[in-house]
Amino acid sequence: MIPGKVAMISPAHLDLVINSIAEGITVQDMRGNLIYVNEAAARLTGFKSAKELLSTPREKILEKYELLDEARRLIRAGRLPGRMVISSGKPQEEVIQFRILATGEKRWSTVKSRPVNDKQKKLKVIVNVFRDITREKVTQDQLIHKIRQQESVSLLGQKSLEGASSSKIMQFALEILSLRLPIEYSKIARMDDDGKSLLIIYGKGWRKGNIGTVREASDIYSPAGYTLKSRKPVIMNNLAEEKRFKIPAFLKDHGINSGMSVIIHGEQKPFGVLGVYSNSAVKFNRDDIYFLSQVSNIIAESIEGEKKVEEIKFQTKLINAVEEAVIATDPDGKVIFWNDYASKLYGWKMSEMKGKNLMKIIPDWEKNKTKFAMAAVRKSDSWSGEMQLLNKNGKVFTASVSDYPVMGNNGKLIGMVGVSRNISIEKRQEISLLFLERATAMMGSSLEYEKTLAEVCRLAVSEFCEWCVVDLWEDGKLRQLSVSHFRKSMVDKALIFQKQYPPNLNKTEGRLIIARSGKRIFIPEINKLMLKKYAMSAEQLKQLESFNFNSYIGIPIKYQEKTLGVLSFINTGGNRIFSRADLSIAQNVANRAGVAIENARLYNLAQEKISEKEEIEKRKDEFISIASHELKTPLTSIKAFTQILLKSVSDDEIKHKKYLTRMDQQLDKLTELINDLLDVSRIKSGVLELREEIFPLDIFVREVVEDVASIVPNNDIVVVGRTGRLIKSDKNRISQVLTNLLTNAGKYSPNGREILVRLDYSDKEVTIHVEDFGIGIAKNKINKIFQRFTRINNPKNEKSPGLGLGLYISSQIINRLGGELRVKSEPGKGSVFSFNLPTLKEKQLLLSYN
Incomplete structure (x- = not known):
């Protein structure tokens, strides 16, 4: 390079550089004619080359397209960004959809037009830059389309829940399908009682006289029949090329090109088929089938619901x-x-x-x-x-x-x-x-109320937006609960601003109007005019502008139509603006915030109930302890007197001896109940006495089984397995537990089924299983049987005798002996109660013997 000279690029090299850019670039003269285009601009506008585009007259270029803005409004030539620059001299920007009329292809581009002035600052040429955003727009449109479909499904489901008749649900469903799918026709066909044909009972778009008269075959050779028989959806993207089915004449008569159908299920048999159709070549996809199936399911539930209502009426008579x-x-x-x-x-x-x-x-x-x-x-x-x-x-x-x-x-x-x-x-x-x-x-009930809302606010800032504000609506006034931002300094700045400029009660915009009306506010792009309208002074406007807010969503937090507060989401200039999809997400967040508030209230209510129950349990335990101790002494005396009377009665006095024997037996039962109550009292007070000794488990178990055999004479008790282990534990208490499990097994094992006692062991513990083949225990009772005063039904659906303390006492004893009592059960097949106990290691065993 020669010193003092400016490096210049040749026109050919410059053209090569510009053509390597992904964005399309065109240059227009003052009359709007193209004087330069790069290859990207030609591709984006549907031309084979830049040369072809330059050689095409301007009028012919415009005739090739249909140009639409983001609101799908037609853009005339005078509204194109380049023309607007010519008339205003200012830069212009527009998002434009190019629809090529010859092929139907649609492309989206952002078009930025900038003026280029000469040395006298007169407009010389206009430079247009095109950026292809088709993929982004298609993705955005698909997301919005899915959201709207789900909103429609929710609305249909709500109408069904509100009690609308099945006929109204079906008619409303067809309206929704016409609105949310690219179709001109829809139908609901009901299967006849003989199952040979389908009659169209509701429809939209069909010629007069078709509804209620047109029938379709219900065999697998018709689209609707195949849907009915296979219970699978059918998609037909081109009826002219369809080889799988025989297309019904009425579809051909209406010029149907594409369609899809799903089954309408019934409890006993299918109700019929739901179908949608179009004269155009629509490529239906899985999302469309899913949407159609959701609508079909709501129709089916509505139909079945009406049938069940009639059944309920009959039963209640x-x-x-x-x-x-x-x-x-x-x-x-x-x-x-x-x-x-x-x-x-x-x-x-x-x-x-x-x-x-x-x-x-x-x-x-x-x-x-x-x-x-x-x-x-x-x-x-x-x-x-x-x-x-x-x-x-x-x-x-x-x-x-x-x-x-x-x-x-x-x-x-x-x-x-x-x-x-x-x-x-x-x-x-x-x-x-x-x-x-x-x-x-x-x-x-509001103890966790504010904490819940603050958590929602922090969650939103971390995942959804830059700012989140929560205000509570109390007595017609807003009280700010939380302001969240990922930088504390910004939160401090916002709090100072709000203290300096509190909400204006006379203003009809912002959070106050949301709280008062219960309606949301969505501002995708905040401009200076909006801020100026909101501000009360030039200084307030200046501070507002310093926050650089650029997008806002304000949603009322509601529960059962009552406004509880306002949830605000804000983005600033450095972040994206909110879209319609974001609005839907924000609405869902606000809805869940309302539910979270109610859940917090219910939680606090539950906490109060728990405290109250604990106090009642404490008083009940005190009563049980006092009553059982007071009853023990007189009961012992009565038992002694009864036995004395039994000995004094002669064998000839059979009637008196019989009554005294029964009295003695009942006293034994009462003594057992009082002992159980005393055990419960000792367990609750932590003074249950345990006397440990070393003994061989296998011999001990067989001795207990022999003792219990006489109590349950209708069942055979079989001991399976051996451990060969010595354990150090309380023999009497383990006997109490095992006896309780075996007698329970006998009570709930009708027809004399056998009872199995299985012995297992490992290096650290032994396990005893008691298995019966009786009535079993329902799932909703399993978690309750180890609680005090819990009893289950016997085979005759009657309450078994006793206070329901045996399993509670047994589980507590095993826990205090270092084990755990467990149960597995299946109604109608029996139950297995298992408990484990620790075994002695060799060193512990030697020390114990010494």
């Missing part, structure tokens, strides 16, 4: 004469049946309550308890308790209520039955205490 209020509802709590006694108790007749929500008889302060009960029933559990109810005259009374689920053949909930009776006289004394309890629970 059978209990119309019961002398208790019997009320049947659908799963949503709407009354289906109301017996005569319910009319007497509540004052409303069946005709007045039919179709009404059960909440009509629930006072406001009991609604949460009712919702809890209904939630339990919806999970297939029964619920029993006491609550206050309303009659027609507005009088409140206390009732004993039991709610039960009604299940369909498929195991799903189809209704609920509630039985209630008036217990006001019995509960009058407790009304004030119940009121205090509810008031305490309500006041304590």
Whole structure:
């Protein structure tokens, strides 16, 4: 390079450099004609080469496309960025869709047009830069399309839950499909009773007279028939080339080019087929099939729901004469049946309550308890308790209520039955205490309230946005709970700003309007005009601009239509702007925040209940301890006197001897119960006495089995295996545990089935298994059987004698001996109770003997 000279690139080299750029570049003169284009610009606009594009007249170029903006509005030539630069002299930018008319191909580009001036600052040429964003736009459109489909499915499901008839659900489903899929036709075809054909009962887009008359074959050679028989979806992207099926004539008559269909399931047999069709060549995909299947499932549930409602009506008629209020509802709590006694108790007749929500008889302060009960029933559990109810005259009374689920053949909930009776006289004394309890629970229900919202705010900042603000809506005012940003200095700055400029109550924008209206605000791009309108002074505007906010989403936090606060998400100039998809995500976050608040309230309420229960348990333990000790002494005296009387009665006095023998046996049982109570008291107080000694386990187990054999004469007890181990433990207590397990096995093993006692061992422990082949234990009882006062039903569905303390005492004894009592059970097949005990190591054994 020669010193003092500027390096210049040749035009050929410059053209080579520009053509290597991925962005399209064109240059226009002052009349709008192209004077330069690179190869990328030619490709992006559908031309084979830059030379072809330059040689094409401007009018012909424009005739080749349909140009649309982001709102899908047509862009005229005068609105193109280059033309706008010519008229305004200012840079322009636009997102444009190029649709090539000849092929139908669609491409998206951002077009930036910049003026180039000469030395006299007069516009010389315009430079246009095209960047292809087709892939980004397609992905964004697909995401928005999926979200809208799911919103439509949710709306359809909501209408079904609200009790809309199946016919309305089917009609609304067809409207949704027409809105969310690129189709012109849709149909619902019902299978005839003979199963030979499908009749179109609902449709959209078809010629007049087709609905209710057109039938399709239900064999595998028709698209609908194949869907019905195989239960698999069918996609036909080009009917003209379709070889799998015989296309029905009515589809050909309507010029159908593509379509898809899915089955509408039924509980006993399929109901029919749901199909959608288009005159265009639509390439349906898995997402479309998934959407169509979701709609089909809601239709099926609506149809089956109506059938089950009729069944419930019939069943509830059978209990119309019961002398208790019997009320049947659908799963949503709407009354289906109301017996005569319910009319007497509540004052409303069946005709007045039919179709009404059960909440009509629930006072406001009991609604949460009712919702809890209904939630339990919806999970297939029964619920029993006491609550206050309303009659027609507005009088409140206390009732004993039991709610039960009604299940369909498929195991799903189809209704609920509630039985209630008036217990006001019995509960009058407790009304004030119940009121205090509810008031305490309500006041304590918000203990975790603010913590929950703050956690939501921090989560949002870490994963979703740069700023998050949570305001609580209390008594018509906003109280700021949390401001989150990943930099503490920015949070401090925001807090100072808000202290200096508190919310203006007279303004009709921002968080106040969200709280007042319960409606969200979405501002994809914040401009200076918006900030200027919001600011009350030039200084406030200056500080607002310093935050560099560029995008905003404000969502009300709601629960059951009540606004609890406002959740705000903000991005700044260095971050992306929020899209419609982000808005949907933000709405979901706000919805879950509302649920989290309610969960926090319920958690605090549960904590209060736990504390109250612990106090009751403590008092119960004290009573058991005192009562059992007080009963022990007189019972011993009675036992002694009974035995003296038995010895003094002669053999001739058979009747007296019989009664005294029974008395003695009953005293033994009572003594056993009191001993159990004393053991419970000792366990709870931590003073259960254990006397350890070394003994051979195998011999000991067989001795216990021999002793128990006489107690359970209807069962054979078989000992399997041997350990050959010595253990150091309390023989009496282990005997107590093993005896309890064996006698229980006998109680719950009908027909004299055998009982197995298996012995296992390892280096560190021995395990004793007691297995019976009786009625077994239900899954929902397994976790309760080791609790105090828990009993299970015997084969005759009756409660077994006893206090339900044996397994509790046994588990506590084994725990204190260093082991664990476990159970495995299957209803109808039997149970296996197992407990392990530590064995002695050789050194410990020698020391023990010494």
